[in-house]
Amino acid sequence: MGRRKTRRNSIGRGLIGGAAVILALGAGAVAWAWESAIPPQPRPAAESFPAELVAEGARLAAVGNCIACHTVPGGRSFAGGLALPTPFGTIHSTNITPDEDTGIGRWSEAAFTRAMRRGVDRDGRHLYPAFPYDHYTRVSDADNRALYAYLMTRTPVRAEAPANHLPFPLNIRMAVAGWKLLYFREGAFTPDPAKPEVWNRGAYLAEGLGHCGACHSPRNALGAVDKDRAWAGGEAEGWTAYPIDQDSPAPVPWTADSLTFYLRHGWHPAHGVSRGPMAEVTGNLVGLPDADVAAIGAYVADRMGPPSAERLRRGEDLRALVSRRTADAGAPPGAGPTAADSQARPPAADSGRTGGDERGEAIYRTACATCHESGRPLPFGGLPFALSTAVNAANPQNIVNVTLFGLPPGDGTVSAVMPAFGGALTDADMVALLRYLRGRFSDQPPWDGLERLVADTRSGAHHVAVRPADGIERAPQNVGAAD
Amino acid sequence: MAIDLTVNGTPQRVEADPDTPLLYVLRDDLGLNGAKFGCGLGQCGACTVMVDGRAVLSCVTPVLLMQGRAVTTVEGLGTAEAPGPMQRAFIEEQAAQCGYCIPGMMMRAQALLQERPDADDAAIRRALEFNLCRCGTHMRILRAIRRAADTMRHAETAAPNGRAG
Numbered sequence: 155m156g157r158r159k160t161r162r163n164s165i166g167r168g169l170i171g172g173a174a175v176i177l178a179l180g181a182g183a184v185a186w187a188w189e190s191a192i193p194p195q196p197r198p199a200a201e202s203f204p205a206e207l208v209a210e211g212a213r214l215a216a217v218g219n220c221i222a223c224h225t226v227p228g229g230r231s232f233a234g235g236l237a238l239p240t241p242f243g244t245i246h247s248t249n250i251t252p253d254e255d256t257g258i259g260r261w262s263e264a265a266f267t268r269a270m271r272r273g274v275d276r277d278g279r280h281l282y283p284a285f286p287y288d289h290y291t292r293v294s295d296a297d298n299r300a301l302y303a304y305l306m307t308r309t310p311v312r313a314e315a316p317a318n319h320l321p322f323p324l325n326i327r328m329a330v331a332g333w334k335l336l337y338f339r340e341g342a343f344t345p346d347p348a349k350p351e352v353w354n355r356g357a358y359l360a361e362g363l364g365h366c367g368a369c370h371s372p373r374n375a376l377g378a379v380d381k382d383r384a385w386a387g388g389e390a391e392g393w394t395a396y397p398i399d400q401d402s403p404a405p406v407p408w409t410a411d412s413l414t415f416y417l418r419h420g421w422h423p424a425h426g427v428s429r430g431p432m433a434e435v436t437g438n439l440v441g442l443p444d445a446d447v448a449a450i451g452a453y454v455a456d457r458m459g460p461p462s463a464e465r466l467r468r469g470e471d472l473r474a475l476v477s478r479r480t481a482d483a484g485a486p487p488g489a490g491p492t493a494a495d496s497q498a499r500p501p502a503a504d505s506g507r508t509g510g511d512e513r514g515e516a517i518y519r520t521a522c523a524t525c526h527e528s529g530r531p532l533p534f535g536g537l538p539f540a541l542s543t544a545v546n547a548a549n550p551q552n553i554v555n556v557t558l559f560g561l562p563p564g565d566g567t568v569s570a571v572m573p574a575f576g577g578a579l580t581d582a583d584m585v586a587l588l589r590y591l592r593g594r595f596s597d598q599p600p601w602d603g604l605e606r607l608v609a610d611t612r613s614g615a616h617h618v619a620v621r622p623a624d625g626i627e628r629a630p631q632n633v634g635a636a637d
Numbered sequence: 638m639a640i641d642l643t644v645n646g647t648p649q650r651v652e653a654d655p656d657t658p659l660l661y662v663l664r665d666d667l668g669l670n671g672a673k674f675g676c677g678l679g680q681c682g683a684c685t686v687m688v689d690g691r692a693v694l695s696c697v698t699p700v701l702l703m704q705g706r707a708v709t710t711v712e713g714l715g716t717a718e719a720p721g722p723m724q725r726a727f728i729e730e731q732a733a734q735c736g737y738c739i740p741g742m743m744m745r746a747q748a749l750l751q752e753r754p755d756a757d758d759a760a761i762r763r764a765l766e767f768n769l770c771r772c773g774t775h776m777r778i779l780r781a782i783r784r785a786a787d788t789m790r791h792a793e794t795a796a797p798n799g800r801a802g
């Protein structure tokens with residue numbers, strides 16, 4: 155049962171890099187890396203922060219998804235202590251409530267801004283890059299002021315983060331300076347005057363606080379984002395973060411409008427439901443003004459670029475096919491699979507391709523089609539797989555995760571839900587089903603290594619953080635619920 | 638098609654269309670009415686049974702998948718005369734109101750405790766999250782499961798009737 159644990163695997167690789175570099179550069183680097191402590195100050199009174207500033211900070215903190223790492227689910231908001239397992243050891247997130255002894259209560263705004271801008275804590279210690287200051291460095295002083303106001307007005311929680319478990323020399327904070335020297339460039343966001351304002355706003359949010367690239371980019375051997383391939387797809391907490399550049403595997407190409415809808419609502423009729431760590435992102439964006447969500451949508455769409463005429467046509471065909479099926483599905487039942495479902499409807503006719511897997515086809519028709527071809531609209535009906543990015547992606551991890559673990563229901567709210575099929579499907583049946591889905595619902599080459607992937611995901615050797623479909627457990631509306 | 642499976646320790650052969658839900662086979666063909674039809678959509682947990690020790694929603698599980706598998710229903714956890722630890726705990730805590738959700742609750746809890754006898758409260762709540770109770774007797778259900786966990790940890794017969802699902 156690992157659903158509350160998280161893994162930000164690739165980020166941890168940076169630690170090794172930092173260590174290697176510091177050893178190579180020696181004393182000179184130590185001198186360069188020296189950061190002074192910023193003197194502690196008494197905690198400013200909550201009343202000293204204007205309410206509008208705090209409210210703005212709340213919206214910004216939601217964009218930054220701060221709460222996801224800085225809260226143990228079910229625990230006190232922002233009190234830190236969440237274990238982030240890395241290949242090199244475990245790092246724990248810090249307490250960012252204004253507790254004076256264990257949180258950031260004695261931090262001045264300057265100390266807070268320095269942490270965001272340069273990844274250095276109040277004492278002058280370099281922070282591990284699991285804290286994405288390589289993105290947060292772009293945040294403006296004004297926004298850091300709002301974030302500071304928001305955090306300093308939270309309920310202080312006395313909570314010491316457990317000690318990190320990192321081997322020497324990774325446990326030496328100075329080692330991180332070497333990593334920074336190689337991979338970190340400090341600098342606030344500079345707008346591109348040639349682009350419209352909405353684009354610049356979207357870029358600022360997505361590249362800065364939003365830190366989309368932290369998950370959606372490949373990382374090099376030293377755990378740093380591969381800048382030349384930013385947004386070319388990455389990994390997060392056991393899930394694939396799809397490419398969100400021109401190589402987006404979405405069968406129906408994304409548009410600014412569809413991205414905005416998806417980010418706003420956590421699902422889209424042509425793309426499905428956000429899940430895994432992305433569910434936290436969309437869950438958190440709930441409090442963001444429409445204009446900001448639209449700006450992010452516009453910027454991401456621009457980064458993806460216009461789809462080729464062929465992709466566009468294929469997308470149109472798929473949408474037409476699916477809406478035809480949806481209409482058909484309302485027709486009187488014919489011969490088709492039934493589940494113990496009073497609302498069951500027959501599946502639409504086959505496309506003819508079967509992926510060459512009869513067992514997989516039989517499983518699909520008896521276990522999946524009743525929901526995924528039911529015509530019941532999203533987010534409560536199943537996404538027709540022809541529209542599924544998971545089935546069309548190069549890496550099958552996400553469809554494996556969802557099939558095995560399902561989408562757990564949101565806590566105390568209406569949410570999309572999918573039953574877990576891990577108990578019903580043997581590994582062999584999983585593989586047969588995946589082969590069939592890939593063959594029938596995508597034009598991509600078959601996946602390799604499914605047996606291993608399924609077995610490792612089931613056993614937990616490949617750890618997956620399973621979250622409710624809307625990720626609300628750590629989203630703002632739930633903040634403080636356990637306080 | 639003919640499917641061979643084991644139900645509560647007894648080998649069974651059933652004749653059914655491959656898309657027949659396991660729930661129908663259990664109730665209609667095998668006369669085991671413990672598992673309940675709640676939603677039929679995989680959304681309430683009333684139909685939960687164990688398959689090879691894991692909790693499964695029998696309403697969305699086609700019998701096609703059950704060839705060679707071992708199914709345990711609430712009837713397999715004990716009898717009215719000799720209730721197993723999970724059933725006893727539910728009786729002692731009087732956890733049932735209308736009782737409709739209870740077999741599913743018991744099976745979900747049984748699967749959890751067989752896999753993790755030391756499951757703590759958070760783990761129990763998380764596991765049971767999927768199972769709905771329209772009567773709202775959740776607190777007593779949780780108490781019953783804690784009690785069952787306790788009994789199972791301290792009794793020699795952790796598995797129901799010596800069968801481990």
Ligand code: FES
Pocket residue numbers: 673674675676677678679680681682683684685694695696697
């Ligand atoms: S009846 Fe199976 S989940 Fe509701």
Ligand code: FES
Pocket residue numbers: 732733734735736737738739769770771772773774
């Ligand atoms: S006791 Fe009635 S539904 Fe749970």
